[in-house]
Amino acid sequence: EAEVAQSPRYKITEKSQAVAFWCDPISGHATLYWYRQILGQGPELLVQFQDESVVDDSQLPKDRFSAERLKGVDSTLKIQPAELGDSAMYLCASSPRGWGETGANVLTFGAGSRLTVL
Amino acid sequence: KNQVEQSPQSLIILEGKNCTLQCNYTVSPFSNLRWYKQDTGRGPVSLTIMTFSENTKSNGRYTATLDADTKQSSLHITASQLSDSASYICVVSARTSGTYKYIFGTGTRLKVLA
Numbered sequence: 001e002a003e004v005a006q007s008p009r010y011k012i013t014e015k016s017q018a019v020a021f022w023c024d025p026i027s028g029h030a031t032l033y034w035y036r037q038i039l040g041q042g043p044e045l046l047v048q049f050q051d052e053s054v055v056d057d058s059q060l061p062k063d064r065f066s067a068e069r070l071k072g073v074d075s076t077l078k079i080q081p082a083e084l085g086d087s088a089m090y091l092c093a094s095s096p097r098g099w100g101e102t103g104a105n106v107l108t109f110g111a112g113s114r115l116t117v118l
Numbered sequence: 119k120n121q122v123e124q125s126p127q128s129l130i131i132l133e134g135k136n137c138t139l140q141c142n143y144t145v146s147p148f149s150n151l152r153w154y155k156q157d158t159g160r161g162p163v164s165l166t167i168m169t170f171s172e173n174t175k176s177n178g179r180y181t182a183t184l185d186a187d188t189k190q191s192s193l194h195i196t197a198s199q200l201s202d203s204a205s206y207i208c209v210v211s212a213r214t215s216g217t218y219k220y221i222f223g224t225g226t227r228l229k230v231l232a
Binding site: 033040041048050055056091093107108110 | 122152154159160161162163164167207209211217218219220222223224225227
């Protein structure tokens with residue numbers, strides 16, 4: 001079964017350091033999402049790509065966060081500098097273009113990258 | 119404002135028992151509703167996806183219902199197992215301007231005890 005690949009699975013860093021997460025969506029999926037999930041809460045959208053274009057980054061803290069999907073395939077999420085409040089699970093998800101046969105497109109998540117900022 | 123509310127926030131049951139999780143939403147325009155299971159430290163995994171016209175959908179011991187009139191959904195787990203211990207997240211999708219917005223609930227944390 002196709003999977004969304006994420007790395008690293010775990011990252012421990014000190015505040016003010018730079019951190020980067022990588023995501024490889026399911027092959028052919030046009031839409032890619034980055035979510036942040038704080039322990040005990042639901043995922044919060046950071047950025048949404050359609051192919052290589054950003055369609056929603058309204059919740060992305062742009063002073064320290066950046067995301068890119070240069071060739072419309074894999075994507076990188078960067079935090080610089082990291083702050084204590086950035087400790088969370090960073091989830092990548094992807095979905096195919098179009099609405100699907102059943103009227104509902106598939107949204108598939110990766111296993112996530114757990115960030116701890118000390 | 120688009121919102122998804124889940125209840126209860128947490129639940130503890132004994133192995134073998136049934137339970138029902140609730141999801142109420144105010145999302146427009148509604149497209150579909152899905153339930154995800156999230157094990158601790160892992161990404162969410164889809165259990166069911168329900169569109170506007172579907173009332174009930176089953177996936178093994180999991181049965182989801184949707185009442186689009188009252189904007190409520192439930193996830194019923196039958197004969198619970200220890201491996202059912204996880205967070206269950208209700209996600210409602212809205213389709214706007216050709217893209218999909220996903221509104222997440224905060225989840226119900228289920229603990230199944232032996």
